Amino acid sequence: MAENADKIKALHRKRGVILGGITSFSKKLDEWRDKEVDRDKYVLQQYLDSFVKGFDKFDPIQEELEDLDEREIDQRQVIQDRFDVAVARAKGLLSEYAVSDDGESTRSNNSASFQSAASSQNSDRHVKLPKIDLPKFDGTLENWASFYDLFSTLIDEDTALSASAKLHFLRSSCTGKAARLIESLTTKPENYESALKLLKKKFDSPRRALRAHWTKLREYPKSPKDTPTSLGELVDLFNQNLKAMENLGAPVDQWSVPLIDLILTKISPYTAWQWELTLDETDNKMPCYTHLLSFLERRASSVELSNFDSACKNVAKVSYRSNYNNNSSPVPSVKKPAQNFSATSAPAKSDKKKTCPLCSEPHPLYWCDQFKSMSTEDRKITAQRESLCMNCLGNHTGLCKSKHRCKICKNNTHHTLLCCQNSEKPQPESPKFAGVINTPTSELITTALVNVSNYDGKSVLARALVDTCSSMHFMTINLAQRLGLKVRKDPSPISVLNSITTISGGTVSAIIRSRYNGYERELTFRTVDQITGLVPDQPIDRRLMKIPSNIRLADPEFHRPAPAEILIASGTALSMLCQGQINLSQPGGLDLYLQKTMLGWVIGGSVPSESAQSMASCHLVTLNFDLKQFWEREEVPQMEVLTKCKNEEEALCEEHFRSNITRNSEGRYVVALPFNER
Numbered sequence: 001m002a003e004n005a006d007k008i009k010a011l012h013r014k015r016g017v018i019l020g021g022i023t024s025f026s027k028k029l030d031e032w033r034d035k036e037v038d039r040d041k042y043v044l045q046q047y048l049d050s051f052v053k054g055f056d057k058f059d060p061i062q063e064e065l066e067d068l069d070e071r072e073i074d075q076r077q078v079i080q081d082r083f084d085v086a087v088a089r090a091k092g093l094l095s096e097y098a099v100s101d102d103g104e105s106t107r108s109n110n111s112a113s114f115q116s117a118a119s120s121q122n123s124d125r126h127v128k129l130p131k132i133d134l135p136k137f138d139g140t141l142e143n144w145a146s147f148y149d150l151f152s153t154l155i156d157e158d159t160a161l162s163a164s165a166k167l168h169f170l171r172s173s174c175t176g177k178a179a180r181l182i183e184s185l186t187t188k189p190e191n192y193e194s195a196l197k198l199l200k201k202k203f204d205s206p207r208r209a210l211r212a213h214w215t216k217l218r219e220y221p222k223s224p225k226d227t228p229t230s231l232g233e234l235v236d237l238f239n240q241n242l243k244a245m246e247n248l249g250a251p252v253d254q255w256s257v258p259l260i261d262l263i264l265t266k267i268s269p270y271t272a273w274q275w276e277l278t279l280d281e282t283d284n285k286m287p288c289y290t291h292l293l294s295f296l297e298r299r300a301s302s303v304e305l306s307n308f309d310s311a312c313k314n315v316a317k318v319s320y321r322s323n324y325n326n327n328s329s330p331v332p333s334v335k336k337p338a339q340n341f342s343a344t345s346a347p348a349k350s351d352k353k354k355t356c357p358l359c360s361e362p363h364p365l366y367w368c369d370q371f372k373s374m375s376t377e378d379r380k381i382t383a384q385r386e387s388l389c390m391n392c393l394g395n396h397t398g399l400c401k402s403k404h405r406c407k408i409c410k411n412n413t414h415h416t417l418l419c420c421q422n423s424e425k426p427q428p429e430s431p432k433f434a435g436v437i438n439t440p441t442s443e444l445i446t447t448a449l450v451n452v453s454n455y456d457g458k459s460v461l462a463r464a465l466v467d468t469c470s471s472m473h474f475m476t477i478n479l480a481q482r483l484g485l486k487v488r489k490d491p492s493p494i495s496v497l498n499s500i501t502t503i504s505g506g507t508v509s510a511i512i513r514s515r516y517n518g519y520e521r522e523l524t525f526r527t528v529d530q531i532t533g534l535v536p537d538q539p540i541d542r543r544l545m546k547i548p549s550n551i552r553l554a555d556p557e558f559h560r561p562a563p564a565e566i567l568i569a570s571g572t573a574l575s576m577l578c579q580g581q582i583n584l585s586q587p588g589g590l591d592l593y594l595q596k597t598m599l600g601w602v603i604g605g606s607v608p609s610e611s612a613q614s615m616a617s618c619h620l621v622t623l624n625f626d627l628k629q630f631w632e633r634e635e636v637p638q639m640e641v642l643t644k645c646k647n648e649e650e651a652l653c654e655e656h657f658r659s660n661i662t663r664n665s666e667g668r669y670v671v672a673l674p675f676n677e678r
Contacts, residue, residue, distance in 0.1 A: 004068055011065050015079075018058050022082050025051045029089050041094060048090045055083055081164050081187045088165025095158075134169060137203075139177035141457065142212040144203040145247065147173075156196075163189035170195055178203070180518040206248045213241040213248075215456050217262060226271045231300035234266055235293050259289035263296075271299065357386045357395075359534070359563075365393045366417060369533065380418055390414050445535050446604040448554035448597070451513040452566065454483045462565040463555065464512070465531065466573045466602055474567040475525035480508050487527055494526070504528055512568070516552055519598040521572060534561035540607055545584055545592065547603070554600030649676075 025047065032044055058079065065072040134154065137147040155161065155169045164187055171182060181202060182195040220237055223230035238259075246252045252259075264272050275295050279287060355361060356368045365371055365388065371379060380390075388395055392402035393415050408419045446466040452475075453459040460482055472494070480487060487506040494502050504526040513520040540559040547553070568576075580596030585605070592605035653674055660672035 008065065008068050011061055011068075014061050015058070015065070018055065018061070019079065019082075021051065021054055022079075022086055025086050026089075029086070029093065033093060044090065044094060048087070048094075051090075052087065058083075077188065084162050084164040085168045085187065088161055088168060091160060091165075092169075095160075134173045136173055136175055137178050137199075138175045139181075139203065141203055141205065142209050142216070142241075142244065144199075145209065145244065148200075148204070163192040167192040167195060170199075174199075177518055210245055210248055210250055211455075212457050213245050215458075216241055220266060222266050226268050226299075228300045231267075231271075231296050234263075235297045235300065238263065238293060253288075256289045257286055260286065260292055263289065263292055267296070271296070274299070357388070358382065361563075366415065372417065376418060376420065383415075383418065390418060393417070442536055442538060442540055442607050444540070444558065444592070444604050444607060446595070446602040447535060447558055447564065448599040448602055449515060449556070450566070450599060451515060452479065452483065453511045453513065454485055455509075455511075456484070458483060459513075461515075463535075463562055464599075465535070465564045465567045466554075466576070466597070466599075467567050468570045468573045470567060470569045473523050473525045473569045473572070474504075474528055474531055475508060475510070476531060476563075476565045477505075477527050477529055479565040480525075480527055483510065485510060492526065494528075502528070512566070514599050516600055517598065519576070523568075523572065525566065531564050531567050533563070535564050536561055544607055545603075547584070547594070548582065551582075551594070551601045554597060554602045558603055 028044075028047055062072070062076050062079075066076070135147045135150045137143060137151075151170070151173060155166055158166075161169075167185070167187055167189075170192065171179065171187075174182065178199065181198055185191040185195050217238060220234070223234070242252050242259075275292060278295060356363050356365055356371075358365060358368050359370050361368070365383075365386075371382065374382065383390060383393060386395070389400050389402075391400040391414060392404065394400075394402075406414055406419050407416045448464050448466055449461055450464050451459045452462045460479065462479055477487075485508040487508050489506045490504075491506070492504050494504055506527050507524055508527055509522065509524050511520055511522050536559070539561060542559050576598040578596040578598060580601075582594035582601075584592040584594060584603075586592075590606035592603070592607060594601050594603050656674045657671060662670045664670055
């Protein structure tokens with residue numbers, strides 16, 4: 001045994017020399033690549049030959065090691081892969097120099113015959129050609145075709161490269177989500193074809209690529225002014241994407257009608273009118289879209305030669321009419337800007353929909369549940385801070401024109417929610433949760449930030465609740481509208497808590513993606529107006545939690561109150577869980593844990609709170625004060641309430657009722673009527 005151990009140690013030392021040679025050769029390649037001048041390809045070729053010759057000693061050494069220790073078998077492929085990659089890099093650097101080397105050889109062969117006549121031409125051939133860089137692919141669908149064409153020409157079709165070297169070049173060319181797709185594959189020869197198939201299956205989709213190109217054209221914004229830069233960028237955008245669509249097999253030459261209509265929406269009416277003037281009046285057929293693009297390109301070039309800035313100042317607003325069937329040319333009507341005089345200045349009206357200054361939702365402040373849950377004094381402070389009218393809680397200047405009065409004291413100087421007499425009334429109850437919290441704590445519900453995408457590639461970062469108790473996925477209508485998702489009408493009741501039911505109007509389909517890895521899922525969501533209130537209900541001090549600095553949180557802003565826009569149901573939520581959990585609980589205190597998921601680390605549990613009035617939440621249910629009053633008015637008041645408010649006469653009536661109530665033979669109650677003897 002001791003003899004074998006000494007022999008293994010000696011063989012390890014010899015193999016270490018070979019590994020050192022691989023490392024040294026890789027450093028020489030880096031130096032040769034970074035050297036901009038005085039490169040000598042013959043020196044590099046000699047390095048390569050010596051390196052390959054020195055590696056011949058590897059097989060005998062490795063075979064002896066494997067005979068002595070079977071665990072050494074796994075090291076063979078690892079070292080062989082490192083050798084193949086180094087050789088492939090060297091051949092790649094030599095091939096980059098081959099083009100300029102061919103030119104140099106041709107020049108030297110011809111110099112003997114044409115030295116005097118072609119000396120000037122030969123000197124020009126000394127120019128160093130730029131090296132060809134490998135293309136980069138970040139996972140953008142519409143860039144796959146151009147990437148694969150160039151990669152297959154440079155790498156895939158090169159028979160001199162081994163499969164391991166090709167896989168190395170492929171991995172170095174991929175970035176972003178494309179790199180994450182193949183990062184788990186080792187550098188083995190058989191994995192090259194697997195990696196290429198994975199990328200093709202994911203990104204080689206002409207149908208999706210065509211839609212992505214068309215979306216770029218459709219969503220390109222209209223420029224406020226037809227400047228040379230904006231017109232040039234518009235023409236370049238259409239030429240590039242249309243050429244790409246044509247390469248994907250789309251009949252672009254037959255799309256003149258929709259393309260011209262689309263281009264006209266991106267330019268000003270005046271420029272469109274100028275193009276109309278260039279058309280032949282005797283020919284009412286629709287011209288080709290290339291005619292319009294050529295006109296815009298000429299216009300951009302001609303405007304660049306003129307003093308565009310000074311010309312723009314003299315251009316008045318133009319309205320035009322275009323009629324293909326009208327013999328008369330459209331004539332622009334120049335409108336002079338109207339002069340307005342005002343003794344006082346007033347803010348300009350905005351078409352933007354008013355939002356709540358407290359929660360930024362589209363409703364007035366006096367409808368806000370968060371505002372209603374405050375004390376009367378806090379409401380006053382909030383209204384004063386936002387410079388709101390104390391009578392109508394609106395944002396205006398001058399006298400308030402509202403005819404409404406305070407419903408409690410009938411005063412027209414303040415709103416009902418700001419009345420001092422209202423402070424004695426109980427505040428609206430917070431949304432109910434399946435549990436009672438009596439200690440001053442805040443409950444952390446597991447949340448994550450995810451990228452939600454539609455099928456056109458449009459993506460929105462949204463906050464998600466990771467709920468292991470829900471049987472359905474939910475999405476707010478607001479998020480569905482922002483993504484442009486088509487809602488399939490499918491009204492369905494949803495049972496939530498204590499037999500309370502809400503209604504979902506329909507369903508949508510979308511794709512959720514992790515921000516940290518290639519995880520993605522296509523889910524079907526039920527649409528609702530609101531999933532829950534702010535999560536958490538109040539800010540939380542992160543300093544109270546000892547979160548490790550080396551982990552990536554699924555929701556880095558988990559401690560700040562914010563609404564949730566999607567809810568991920570139990571099946572998907574459980575499938576995202578990974579091995580890894582960190583206990584942040586204090587000894588003998590509240591439960592607080594970090595759990596690793598495909599979306600990052602989520603945090604959930606209880607944390608200490610400075611305020612004892614923590615709001616509990618049950619998703620999809622909010623019992624506001626008005627709804628509670630609706631059924632409480634129908635109930636019989638409790639006895640202790642009657643006892644507190646009854647006077648002497650009411651007490652006598654109650655005593656009379658108890659003393660005189662009887663039941664007859666038919667089962668009916670008989671009560672003697674009380675009379676006031678005063």
